[in-house]
Amino acid sequence: MLRFDKHTLIPYIETNFKRMAQAPNNQLLIEASWEICNQLGGIYTVIRSKLPATIEKFGSNYCLLGPLVNDGVDAEFEAIAERDSPIGQAVAELENKGYEVRYGTWLVSGRPKTVLLNPENAFSRLGSIKKQLNDQFGIPVGSDDSLYDVCLQWCDMVFQFFQVLEKKEKNPILFHGHEWMVCPALLQVGTELQKVKTIFTTHATRLGRVLAITHKNFYDIMHEIEDEAMAKRYGIPSIHQLEKKGAQKADCFTTVSEITAQECEALLGQKPHHITPNGINIQRFQNLHRVQIRHEKYKKNIENFVIGHFFNSSPFDLDKTLFFFTSGRYEYENKGYDITIKALKKLNERLIQERVDVTIVMFFITNARVKSFNPVVLEAKAMLEELKNTCKSVEQEIASNLLKSAASAKDNYQLPDLNQFVSDYWRLRYRRAIQSWKTDQWPLIVTHLLENDQEDPILNGLREQQLFNSPLDKVKVVFHPEFIAPTNPLFGLEYSQFVRGCHLGIFPSYYEPWGYTPLECIARGVPTITSDLSGFGSYTQNINDDSEETGVFVLQRKNKSEDEVVNDLTRMMLQFSKTNYNYRAIKRNKLEEFSQTFDWHQLVDQYLRAYTIAMG
Incomplete structure (x- = not known):
């Protein structure tokens, strides 16, 4: 297996991949995934973001293959009428057999x-x-x-598609499948169709995900695990065997990071032939040097939420406030939420002890089971809106009366007492609005009503560490148990805009084969903490002598105790809390430049290398 470090990766690409600037001539590439036109997780982001760079290489010799299971697919799918090309002929033959098949254009970048x-x-x-x-x-x-049975059914249809396509297409065919869901088709195609070469990419092993949740020392014991017995114990023997056979029998087996490659070797018994790191479509994120302007713009929206949520009981100086956040799948320990909460407790203590004049508002953004928004949170927001409207009316009355006073002034050009310009009606409305909004209750931690408040891991972690949003706390916490969307009444932002408005992303994952959340942070100019147990974190360390200089802080979790990890994370957050505006502005600009390293137009060559390996 090819292994790279910071001293060999770039020279290797420069000397060996120049000949890979274009895809192999006339090869048809069919890329298949359960998440094509069907967003479930990270594979959707990988494939969708990679499309423009892949299509530049393969052009019309590229096609995606996915399941027809998304009821809303018509919103992003446009039918193609042609049935003359090999793909069109294969579709027509399946249609003639009475199968439901959709052939068209996915309406995303690259079409x-x-x-x-x-x-x-x-x-x-x-x-x-x-x-x-x-x-x-x-x-x-x-x-x-x-999901297992329906994937088997889909893969049977995929195999039938390739059976027909092989007869229609005169050139070699590459079949690139992602994750275990496509393995039944990969195995059948690889065994029975000579003209089709198979590439299997696993982004995380199914067994590895389970074991990382149930075993805190997963990386220490993974080479000693009896994988088949453990898969049977956790009720996934068929999935594990499919993934294992797929890795062993594919013409080229790849994974997204060095750390996942070690996992594959331990649990699947197969070293990946090549590492294919994940990238992003930088064009989507490019800000034309307006990164700081956008940060300030979206920070205002977050500040409006913070005022409504905190200031009715315990206000603080927004000019001396930093917004930290973490987000991702709700895997309490895998995503590092557990050590983040413990580090926040220590950070709170250090900020108080050292009298650091700053307040931290920490957002946990993930997807838990909820009933609805908490009506207390919505009511506080509504009352704040009433106060804002009252202030605007008072402002308009003052402005009108002040203008009249200024216009009629003769000798006195001093600014008069503005109170005299406010009518009794608006004085009363102003006092009542403030009185209705203010409360003696501490700000709520969670913005929603959870279905199971008493057993929620994040809430229990915050309770254990006594992070309750006390007026004396320097670290405030907001748990938002739904992913942020433009329709969200609390922020009125898209998730990407929310990220831009924050100061620091915190993702100290224990199990993270790659990690798109920190990568998307740096593409938006937001400094981020990741870990050396995430694919992104380890890759960043390998290509950069001093990743902290660019604004990517890699927390060392390998071979360290939990106390050591918590203390190191506390130190990182404390150090960032003491930075000034200019430091953070410089980091934003450096991150925008550093993110170019992860552009798919650079990294797609790794996939081209995998395709060459598959062709032998």
Whole structure:
């Protein structure tokens, strides 16, 4: 397996990948994933962001293959009528057999050709599909989870598509599949179709995800684990075997980071042939040197929320306030929420002890099971809006009366007492608005009503560390258990805008095969803390002698105790809390420049290398 460090990666690319500037001539690339036109997780982001760079290389010789399971697909999908090309002919033949197939353009950047196959087409064959996988590849017959059966049905349709396509297409075909969901098709195609070469990319092993949640020392024991016994114990024997066979039998097996490559070797018994790190479409994030302007703009929206949420009981100086945040899948320990909360407790103590004149507002943004927004939070926001409207009316009355006074002044040009310009009516409205809004209650931690407040891990962690938004606390906490969207009544921002308005992203993951959240932070000019147990963090260390200089802070978690990790994270946050405006502005500009390293136009060559390996 190819291994890179900061001294060899760039020279390797420069000397060996120049010949890979274009895709191999005339090869048809079919890239398949359960998340094409069906957003579920990170693979959707990988493929969608990679599209412009991939299409530049392959042009019309590129097509996506996904499941027809998204009821709202028509909003982002436009049908293609042609049935003369090899892909069109394959679609037509499946249609003639009575199968539901959609052939069209996915309406995203790059506008790729896309074929969507309905898994229900193969529902009646599910039993024989499972038997064939067992007979041919030793895959246990079962139903590991709700997604397993439907993926088997979809893969049966994928295999039929390739059977037809191979007969129609005269040139070699590359079949690139992502994650275990596509493995049944990869195995069948690789075994029975000679002209099709297979590439399998795993972004995280299914067993690894489970074990990282249940074993705090996962990285210490993963090479000693009896993988098949453990997969059976956790109810995923079929998925694990599919993934294992897919890795072992693919013409080229890749994964996204060095740390995940070690996981694959330990749990799947197969070293990846190549590392294909994830990138981003920088063009989506480029700010034309307006990174600071946008930060200030969106920070105002966050400040408006903070005023409504905190200032009715315990106001503080917004000019001396920093906004920290973390976000991602709700995996309490895998995402590092546990050590973040413990470090916040220590940060609060240090800020008080050292009398650092700054307030930290920490946002936890994730997706928990909720009933609704907390009515107390919405009521406070509504009361603040009433106070704002009252202030605007008072302002207008003062302005009107002040103008009259100034226009009629003869000898006295001094600014008069403005109180005399406010009527009794608006004085009363002003006092009542403030009285209604103010409260003696401490600000709430969570913005929503959770379905299970007593057993929520984040809330219990905050309770254990006694982070209650006391007026004396220098660290304030907001737990927003839904992902932020433009329709959100509390912020009125898109998630990307919310990120731009913050000062620091905190992602000290324990298990993170790659990690798009910190990567998207740096693309938006936001300094970030990641960890050496995340693919992004370890990759950053390998290519950069001093990543902290650019604004990427890599927390060392390998071979360290929890106390050491918490103390190190506290130190990083405290150090950032003491920085000034100019320091943070410089970091934003440096991050914008550093993010170019992760542009797909640079990293897509890693995939081209994998395709060359597959072709032999």
